[in-house]
Amino acid sequence: MEYHVKDLSLADEGLKLIEWAEMDMPVLRQIREHFAKEKPLAGIKIGACLHVTTETANLVRTLKEGGAEVFLCASNPLSTKDEVAAALVKYFDIPVFAIRGEDRDTYYSHINAVLDQKPQITIDDGADLVSTLHKERPEQAEKVWGGTEETTTGVIRLKAMAKEGLLKYPIIAVNDALTKHLFDNRYGTGQSTLDGILRATNRLLAGSVFVVCGFGWCGKGLAMRARGMGARVVVTEVDPLKALEAVMEGYLVMPLDEAAEIGDFFCTVTGNKSVIRKEHFLKMKDGAIVCNSGHFDVEIDLKSLREISTQVRTIRKEVEEYTLKNGKKIYVLSQGRLVNLAAAEGHPSGVMDMSFANQALCVEYIVKNHKTLQKTVYSVPEEIDKKVAKLKLAAMGIKIDTLTPEQQKYLTSWEEGT
Template identity: 55%
Template sequence: MSMLRDISLAGAGQTKIEFASRRMPVLAALAERFAETKPFAGHRIAACLHVTTETANMCKALVAGGAELALCASNPLSTKDDVAASIQRDIGAEVFAIYGCDRETFYKQVQGVLDIRPTIVVDDGADLTSIIHNDYPQLLEDIIGGTEVTSTGVLRMRNMETDGALKYPVLPTNDAATKHLFDNRYGTGQNTIDGILRATNMLLAGSTVVIVGYGWCGRGVAMRARGMGANVIITEIDPIRALEAKLDGLLVMKLDDALAHGDIYVTVTGNRDVITLSHMERMKDGAVICNSGHFDVEIAVEALQKAAVDRRELRPNCVEYVLADGPRIILLAEGRLVGQSAAEAHPAEVMDMTFSTQALGVQYLIENAASMKPGVHEIPRSIENIVASAKLEAYGVTIDTLSDAQQSYLTDWRVGT
């Protein structure tokens, strides 16, 4: 039995899904092909994803390909209730997603998709994978494989593999170039800034934005913040990434040293306790803090709430906490994914590549899982090339090809200077 806010919202959701589809030509073409070939026929897919218009279009492709699909939310604040209703009514998946639900309801939704007894798991953050292995091991015998779409989830699955706990093969969609080079950088970069602006309506030009973490997502946030006139400071623990930020023309320093300068702080590390209460107590009065990582563990929200002597909601997704003998701290989106929670998530054009890679990964598992050992495997480069080439074609871009002589030169070790 599905869990929705209101099925009558489906009409509005359907319109938004259709608009996103126009900007997802690669996935739309795959959906047409899947409808003819039915590669997912006989398979039951349990998916734990952000319930957005872009996700809806991947659901459409999977169902068109013959899959029985159950979908739950991977974050309670990223769910779009009208989209969830339309996925249920118009696409035919069983949906368990309600915006803003409490933690208990959230995990009931995750458990709800397992009634399908999945043969394939499509995950975002590895919650579904972890719950299956910890609490529902009886389901493992039916599962041929899974996919994981975000950095944090891939890290968790690699840890499971190291511990010998992962019992089926997983394709890490996040590690595909058609995902992290575009989705993480351009998608996260844009929607994080969008979320900050919608929540605060602040002027970025002239402000100082401290970005904690300079992975692909951090690069994207820095690029967009700098493009809007902000002064950008990067804090890092990885010397290679710190050096890259320095050579990209950004200020690099320890977080403790940045506390005197920052107007806005963005965590994007995938780790916990990145901004602590001690950090917040030393920030400027009125400092804005937010998180762009998958889980709400990067900012010490509970410690902030306990230490505050007063709180008030300034705007939607924008709450001010007053610290005794300390600054006023403005927390966005409860410390959850600010771009998903306060804005519209990744643009459809970017998710076109991510979800096309994901869908082709599911097809690859169906065709090859029987010969794959449990563990995290690479996304085949052939899938990435198909997606990238189709995206270029959709943009009307053509590229060069190697001549026979050039191809021979690249594969012959005998030819030198």
Template identity: 55%
Template sequence: MSSLSKENSIVADMSLAPEGHLKIDWVRQHMPVLNRIREQFEAEQPFKGLKVSITLHLEAKTAYLAKVVQAGGAEVTITGSNPLSTQDDVCAALVEDGITVFAKYNPSPEEFKALNIKALESKPDLIIDDGGDFATLLHSERPDLMENIRGGAEETTTGIIRLKALQKQGILKFPMVAVNDAYCKYLFDNRYGTGQSAWDGIVRTTNLIVAGKTVVVVGYGWCGKGVAMRAKGLGANVIVTEVDAIKAVEAHMDGFHVMPMLEAAKRGDFFVTVTGNRYVIRGEHYDVMKDGAIMCNAGHFDVEVNKPELSDRSVSQRTVRKNIEEYQLKDGRKLYLLAEGRLVNLGAADGHPAEIMDTTFALQALSLKYVNDNYKTIGVKVENVPYDLDEQVARYKLESLGISIDSLTPAQVEYLDSWNLNA
């Protein structure tokens, strides 16, 4: 154990470390791609002498990513990106492994922000961000902490929206790699990961059947596609609401009912928001919802369900089960909100499956190395993950599964490169 990391860290309970080690060891066994990258990092030491600060949902899979970055020579500091997803036993285990941790489960909003700032006070050379939380702090309240930053990598759609807004205004100060926009992220993590983990959180928390119920999926991006697909697989009748006409046509052709939110609000038993936008469920929708309707969010921030308007319409509010808040409306109807409107798949479950996060965090690790190797030439902008890194992760994944694929023959390469197809 690093005495420095233990001395500097802020965690809930160091006695929980043994259970945390077991969790990290379990996911490690199911993350073969990240294991392969760890071997490369141990040999090459790409981050030797550098400081890396990470904010992500601080559970076992994230912990293993931090250990992989540490294996590459970095001095790692980590904090949580969501108050309800931090696992105290995992935090304690990381401290024992020499990583500085500023995180605990369910801190107050003020303490949560302070812990995030503490993670940046090491003045890192590189960052891994989630939802643009680090970038926002650095560009607003604490620009003094960005003096060493070469760049970083962003995990989420929400974060990329914020980073591109900074770029558009001409005030972005360092390059960031948009990991969320890589094929191996949105095709697998956003679709299959969110699809499974969101329903894991809903079912685990409510202990109710999904088959035969009406599920309203608000937003049909890659996360929404996954949530709708898994709801259908569980036997639900699925309604999709959208503001994008192309995505609405896609949802229709995928076999789902498509309608405005105000109409869907009358029919839904479960509501899952996955838009990255604010107040997509709000007052006029509460006014027509069924008694007993259950709402939850699978987007990064707890703004998709309008909690102030829900409270204003309620005569009482109480916790009826862990991670279930009951709001009794003035007309006697009861509506339920899971995990405080925060990410239900992490606030009320363990997040994406380890095999899914294996490829996503492999992209994070390789993207961090890429930005460190190229920050002088990338320029100050939001940079896409290079396709060769994306494909490399996919090839590593196939190899771990024992799957082989074909390669183009020289003649096929020549054909694809030729303008004269009859030559």
């Protein structure tokens, strides 16, 4: 079996971490039990480009139990847990190509190692696997049955491809499932981002000014949790509807150009590039802390920051100190990459349980329906979304009401009024 991980001797530690995560992933565990009996993925090759974490390990285990051959590479150079990668190879016979801190060339060689296996289904987080396949192996892309995409950034890229008529196979946008973005993006990102910031800095949030750049679901979760820690939260936005919502939620809303002068912490969660730029760095207070929790490391313009700096040094693990020409110091966390995964452990397993349950069930859906699907981006089927929610509630021991026949009739008729 081909693989490329840092050190197989880390496998025992990784196995324990995988087991720990599994204890809080009851929905995925139920799906794995179903897959083990029914083998709905028998004979299928799956190429996955995901954060190599304990939660991901339980997803790929589930897919393998369903009968699939799974090949895994990292979707971010700083999110890999080397112990988990080793455990997947040693104890589950899953080929993994991922090493924490790998350079760009190694990163793409790992993607190509997965694509060399000729997968019929792809699972992506950020769309690097899909874009590489389309750019470098267009003939191979034509033969892929379908794929899934985990995150907002990837869905944006894939919808752009579909709009231009370039997408060569159907993709299900798992990110757009209600049981994904309402929970994973909001509660997962909110908690794990603060976890990463605190692990990296050990700074007090209470009383600070915390600037959240972007008020999508990730931004909403981050703002909510930062406020809960006692920070005074400022939101910056380009969308008037989201900005208005932030105002109604009680946050200060202003342009980043103004927020730059008062912020102690800055975190980007936009999915766009060059959000924090040269003009903002020059206005920041001495000691400002800057980080990113959007998928790619393009949200903070580090190139311009280096150009206006006289010195860069690592002052603490995951913290780089930039001394500006004006004498001020700016601190960047985790090289501008996902701070929640680079400086912490990513989303808690309890919320990834729903996201990865969607992934597993959508892969099963593609296997059953790929012959009728078009080359476009699909939403997660409603029945899958609701099934995940029901399984999660049941696992939590929570029961809910059901509509009476009279209520069902009322909701589907028009005759009855005041």
